[in-house]
Amino acid sequence: MAEAQRRVGLVLARASRVLGEEPFYHEFIEGLERVLTPTGVSVLVKVVTDREAENESYERWAEHKRVSGVILVDLSPDDDRVELVKRLELPAVVLGAPSTAFGLPTVWTDDTDYAREAIRFLADRGHRVVGQLSGPLSFVHTRLRRDGAQAEAETLGVSLIQAEGDYSYESGRAATVELLAGKPTAIVCDNDVMALAVLDTLREHDLAVPGDVSVVAWDDSGLCQLAVPALSAISHDVVRIGEIAAKAMLDAMAGEPPAVYQAPPAHIVARDSTT
Amino acid sequence: MARRETPAAGPGSRALVVDVIRSARSISRVELAEVTGLTQPSISNIVRVLIDDGVIHETGSADSTRGKPRILLSINPYSRFGMGFHLGAETLTCVAVDLTGGVVGREVVPLATGENGGDLAGRLVARFADFTDGLDLPVNRIEGLAIVAPTARPGFESAGPDLAAVRAELADRLRMPVLVENDAAAAALGEFWSRRVSREQAFGSVYLSTGIGAGLVFSGALFRGASFDAGELGHLSIRYDGRPCPCGNQGCVERYASMAAVVEDARQDPELAGRLTLDGSVSSAYDVIARAAVSGDPQAFALIDRAATHLAVAVASMVNLLDLGRLVLTGPAVASAGSIYARRLRSHLARTAHARNRHPIAVELSAQPRDAASIGAAALMVQAAIAPGHTTSAH
Numbered sequence: 001m002a003e004a005q006r007r008v009g010l011v012l013a014r015a016s017r018v019l020g021e022e023p024f025y026h027e028f029i030e031g032l033e034r035v036l037t038p039t040g041v042s043v044l045v046k047v048v049t050d051r052e053a054e055n056e057s058y059e060r061w062a063e064h065k066r067v068s069g070v071i072l073v074d075l076s077p078d079d080d081r082v083e084l085v086k087r088l089e090l091p092a093v094v095l096g097a098p099s100t101a102f103g104l105p106t107v108w109t110d111d112t113d114y115a116r117e118a119i120r121f122l123a124d125r126g127h128r129v130v131g132q133l134s135g136p137l138s139f140v141h142t143r144l145r146r147d148g149a150q151a152e153a154e155t156l157g158v159s160l161i162q163a164e165g166d167y168s169y170e171s172g173r174a175a176t177v178e179l180l181a182g183k184p185t186a187i188v189c190d191n192d193v194m195a196l197a198v199l200d201t202l203r204e205h206d207l208a209v210p211g212d213v214s215v216v217a218w219d220d221s222g223l224c225q226l227a228v229p230a231l232s233a234i235s236h237d238v239v240r241i242g243e244i245a246a247k248a249m250l251d252a253m254a255g256e257p258p259a260v261y262q263a264p265p266a267h268i269v270a271r272d273s274t275t
Numbered sequence: 276m277a278r279r280e281t282p283a284a285g286p287g288s289r290a291l292v293v294d295v296i297r298s299a300r301s302i303s304r305v306e307l308a309e310v311t312g313l314t315q316p317s318i319s320n321i322v323r324v325l326i327d328d329g330v331i332h333e334t335g336s337a338d339s340t341r342g343k344p345r346i347l348l349s350i351n352p353y354s355r356f357g358m359g360f361h362l363g364a365e366t367l368t369c370v371a372v373d374l375t376g377g378v379v380g381r382e383v384v385p386l387a388t389g390e391n392g393g394d395l396a397g398r399l400v401a402r403f404a405d406f407t408d409g410l411d412l413p414v415n416r417i418e419g420l421a422i423v424a425p426t427a428r429p430g431f432e433s434a435g436p437d438l439a440a441v442r443a444e445l446a447d448r449l450r451m452p453v454l455v456e457n458d459a460a461a462a463a464l465g466e467f468w469s470r471r472v473s474r475e476q477a478f479g480s481v482y483l484s485t486g487i488g489a490g491l492v493f494s495g496a497l498f499r500g501a502s503f504d505a506g507e508l509g510h511l512s513i514r515y516d517g518r519p520c521p522c523g524n525q526g527c528v529e530r531y532a533s534m535a536a537v538v539e540d541a542r543q544d545p546e547l548a549g550r551l552t553l554d555g556s557v558s559s560a561y562d563v564i565a566r567a568a569v570s571g572d573p574q575a576f577a578l579i580d581r582a583a584t585h586l587a588v589a590v591a592s593m594v595n596l597l598d599l600g601r602l603v604l605t606g607p608a609v610a611s612a613g614s615i616y617a618r619r620l621r622s623h624l625a626r627t628a629h630a631r632n633r634h635p636i637a638v639e640l641s642a643q644p645r646d647a648a649s650i651g652a653a654a655l656m657v658q659a660a661i662a663p664g665h666t667t668s669a670h
């Protein structure tokens with residue numbers, strides 16, 4: 001007989017194809033496993049199509065004691081998952097801002113601040129009309145990035161135009177066309193896959209990068225490095241964020257009081273897609 | 276009951292139709308007839324059966340240039356699933372994919388497979404139950420399990436676990452199809468399936484891990500050779516008097532470009548070895564070098580770039596031998612530093628590939644390089660189930 005596997009659950013509510021395209025979660029999981037595997041704890045990743053199915057997963061996991069804890073991602077304002085995991089008495093760690101977690105431990109990247117930094121980076125290079133291609137507005141981190149970018153744009157006298165995508169390549173193309181109506185000279189994207197869609201769409205509109213439009217991606221990856229031109233990116237050490245989340249998870253499983261675990265600072269890697 | 280087969284629409288036709296729908300993402304019945312060369316009635320029959328089986332579904336309509344709206348068909352992703360287990364040295368990677376090859380579940384658990392492995396089949400059966408329970412996947416919607424492991428070195432074929440026996444026992448106890456495949460071949464099929472590569476493409480993938488392997492997909496089927504040992508790219512020699520290789524040859528590219536070779540070179544460089552933490556396993560040491568290389572350490576970059584240059588010479592030979600049109604780089608070694616390898620391969624092939632003026636040779640980077648073998652294993656079961664007549668296994 002096999003021994004029962006101690007495990008942490010991570011449910012991702014998105015199309016399986018989007019997960020395949022996005023390097024962020026692969027690196028995050030890699031970081032989780034670096035810390036958890038040596039302690040004999042595995043990470044069960046489950047991809048579901050919607051939030052309802054996500055909540056059902058937590059209910060069943062709790063009922064059958066299949067996981068020792070869960071990691072919650074992509075929180076919305078007043079997210080019902082926070083109450084749910086408390087009711088199910090599942091130890092939980094939130095990847096996101098402490099304001100959304102209502103007392104659960106969080107691993108926090110200061111999205112507001114990095115959005116401000118990206119706008120500053122572009123304003124310093126002379127851009128006065130900047131497009132922001134965000135992820136879904138239902139996510140708190142999307143709103144924090146939009147608010148941060150808006151605040152910094154106002155401070156610096158930059159005109160900011162915003163469009164929403166869902167992190168997929170197709171949504172990136174549609175949102176780029178929307179943004180181009182406002183004639184931006186730079187576009188900041190919430191992930192690398194949408195940034196690639198921006199590059200392709202600009203090419204089809206005969207706009208040169210960075211000559212006519214500069215492009216910055218959120219999340220650095222092999223895709224950013226290989227893009228033509230290579231994409232400037234807001235680079236997080238995502239593996240490290242995963243390691244910190246794993247530490248937070250082990251603390252939560254041990255019954256430690258909730259804390260805010262600060263993620264390491266990000267920085268902008270300037271490559272060929274910005275002037 | 277609809278009448279099934281006309282002479283022109285045998286089982287191979289069903290596989291062909293599924294494969295065309297998969298690679299097109301969505302397509303109308305009229306276009307299916309045009310692309311496959313099958314008659315309109317044959318297409319209608321095959322499509323009806325596929326819809327009844329839940330393999331495909333109608334996904335709305337698009338405007339047609341011919342006046343009336345066309346109903347589009349696409350793969351129905353969540354109706355069935357394939358499972359893949361990748362046996363590592365100390366861990367087991369478990370993956371479940373849907374019919375499009377998209378990952379719906381993943382877990383890595385500790386598992387000793389060596390002499391202390393004991394009842395390996397029994398432990399895999401337990402893991403299978405544990406994993407599918409955790410994902411709430413109904414067993415009657417699982418098409419089968421494929422197990423992947425690295426190919427054994429010549430002379431060491433009997434060293435690892437007896438996978439043929441494990442396979443037979445698993446098939447018996449799980450009551451579903453079970454296959455065994457090598458990691459590089461499985462990874463190629465997975466990339467082929469999930470990237471929607473069309474069966475017209477001469478497709479290959481390069482799998483970089485502790486060793487180097489390749490997988491080849493021609494006309495939609497994995498190419499396996501006489502003993503399921505095709506794709507030993509790592510033992511393609513790039514130097515007749517080069518470094519000796521345990522396989523018996525000299526100058527094998529694996530001795531210059533594998534993770535193990537890069538780590539060995541780095542550890543012999545006193546400055547690099549002093550600056551980076553290179554103790555620990557080959558894969559963790561390699562990861563340190565790869566991360567340094569992409570974050571601006573010029574020496575680490577030079578080391579990986581040199582490995583990539585060696586690899587490019589071997590890959591150009593493979594591309595020329597087989598006239599490949601599309602290549603994907605995958606495997607754990609390209610997870611961090613894949614862009615360095617891809618750039619080298621692209622520039623080398625653009626300069627040296629024999630067919631470079633006849634067609635482009637696309638070089639892409641896997642989106643899930645660490646899990647490529649287990650994802651590919653699971654995709655193999657999906658292909659065997661919904662596009663059968665297309666794949667045979669080593670056992």
Ligand SMILES: [Zn+2]
Pocket residue numbers: 509510511520521522523524527529
């Ligand atoms: Zn050799």
